[in-house]
Amino acid sequence: MGRPNDPPAVPAPASGGGSATGHEPELGPADAPRTADGASGARTGGATAAVRAPEIAYHPARRPAARRGPADPVKVLMHRHRELCERAVDPLEIAAGLEAHGLTDRTAARYRHRDVFSLAEELYARVPGADRSEAARPPRPGPGPDTAARAGxxxxxxxxxxxxxxxxxxxxxxxxxxxxxxxxxxxxxxxxxxxxxxxxxxxSGPLRAQADIGTVTPYVCWLLGYVVYGDDLLAQVISGGTDGHWTAAPAPLLGLALAVAPAAWCAHLFAVHARHRLAGSHVLAEFGAGVRPLLFGIVTLFLCALAALLLLADLGYGGDGAPVAPAALGVLLFLARLLAVHGFPEPAATGLAAACAVEVAAPFLVLAGRLPGLDLLARPVEAVVAVAGTGGVPALACGTAALGLLIHASVTLSRASAHATA
Known part of the structure; x- marks a missing residue:
């Protein structure tokens, strides 16, 4: 029987040097073989520690994950819009083309650029095989400093x-x-x-449209014809029927014809100043914020010139009425032409067609209101005539259409793509 302070007995190892469980017993420092000087005889080179430490080996199959996506996203964008980059005469055209394809300043951050303009400058510089010298650039079409062309x-x-x-x-x-x-x-x-x-x-000149818009000719002819004969026609329809003799009002037509020159100059000023703002801008939002007040100022300037010419023409014919309806028509025609000049003929045609539809519908609604049970149809027209006279119908039609085109123009004409090739 052992002494109380003796450690517990350890079972004898099994044959073969293994432990009772079949595993190699863990050796403490006291169990290691001793040398002559009494030090622990650890295995040379730390072999025991190498066996006991977890194995951290290098496996060639364990390679870092491949980087997905292109290393140079600008190069991919350049190949996607290669035709645009090759035919552009300056970076502004590339910026306008990218914007037309839906690329914004926020999207440009994906290509490691702060805005579309800086991205366009890099694309312009990267196009291979293109002569980018100033002498090789063709002259940009559009309004310029040529005095002879302006006089023409x-x-x-x-x-x-x-x-x-x-x-x-x-x-x-x-x-x-x-x-x-x-x-x-x-x-x-x-x-x-x-x-x-x-x-x-x-x-030719600032009022020349980029595309053929001959489809709007019938609308313009109707609007001009109505401003001359429409008031008397509607008055006769409301009074009981037409007698075949309509009184013409040539003063509005004269004022509108004289206003073509102010319209050309206003379109020229808008194109020149918008182009200058585009050249000095580096953010699309900055350019749009600067062009909208310019658009409103140009439309106001044209309206003032148009109103003065209409008043002079009305005085020449001895009239004393306020030419509200001809002024609304003039602004409508100016905005429609301005949109067509900058590459948006569809909304221009839509605005003109809407004004024509209202003017055509007015006398027919009055006639339809005389049928039994349909008097409700004529009430809107009669209410407008009672408040503003027969001229209230074309004023309402053209004014509403002009307002719609102005809102649309404030969005579309504030884009760089509307001015880069104008």
């Missing part, structure tokens, strides 16, 4: 007003001399001259 389209813009004014002068000077058929022939010839002059004006 200014004279063309004066032609419609001059032809209309000459026709009105002939009719006034021959009043009581020429018969009804002669006066009608003179009016037809004068109208033809005005249309030819207007066509020449719209084919």
């Amino acid at each position: 389209w200014t004279l063309l813009a004066l032609l419609p007003g001059a032809a209309c004014l000459a026709t009105a002068g002939v009719l006034r000077s021959t009043e009581g001399v020429l018969g009804g058929e002669a006066r009608l022939a003179t009016t037809a010839v004068g109208a033809l001259l005005v249309l030819l002059a207007l066509r020449l004006c719209l084919r």
Whole structure:
């Protein structure tokens, strides 16, 4: 029997040097073999520690995960828009094209750029095989400092007003001399001259549209015809029926023809100043915020010039009414042309068609209201006429359409893509 302080007995190892459980027993420092000097005889090179330590080996199969996505995202974008980058004459066209494809300043951050303009500058510099020198760049179309060109389209813009004014002068000077058929022939010839002059004006200069918008010609003809004969037509329909003789109001047509020149100059000023803002901007939001006040200022400037010309024309014919409806029509035509010039003919045609639809519907609603049980149809037209007269219908139609086009223009014309190629 052992002493109380003796440690418990350890079982003898099994044969083969293994432990009772079949595993190698763990050796403490006291169990290690001793050398002559009494030190522990650890295995040379620390072999025991190597066996006991967890194995951390290098496996060639364990490679870092491959980096997904392109290493140079700008290069991928350049290949995607290669045609745009190769035909661009400066970085502004690339920025406008990227914006037209839906790329914004926030999206440009994915390509490691703070905005679209800086991204466009890198794309412009990276296009291989292109001559980027200043001498190799073709002249940019659009408004420029050429005085002779400005004088040319200014004279063309004066032609419609001059032809209309000459026709009105002939009719006034021959009043009581020429018969009804002669006066009608003179009016037809004068109208033809005005249309030819207007066509020449719209084919060049600041009012030249990028695409063919001949589909709006019937709308414009109806609106101009209604501003001359529409008030008397509607008055006769409301009074009980037409008698076949309509009183013309040529003063609004004369004022609108004279306003073609201010419209051309306002369109020119808008294009020039918007282009300058585009060249000095580096953020799309900054450019849009600067162009919207410019658009509103240009429209206000044109409205002031148009109102003055309409008042002068009305005074020349002895009128004393406020030309609200012709002014609304003039602003509508100006905004429609401005949108078409900058590459948006569809909304322009939609606005003109909407105004025509209201003017066409007005007399038909009055006539339909005379049928039994349908008097409700004529009440909106009668209410407008009771408040603002017969001129209230075209004023409401053209004014509402012009407001819609102005809102649309404040969005579309504040984009860089509307000015880079204008």
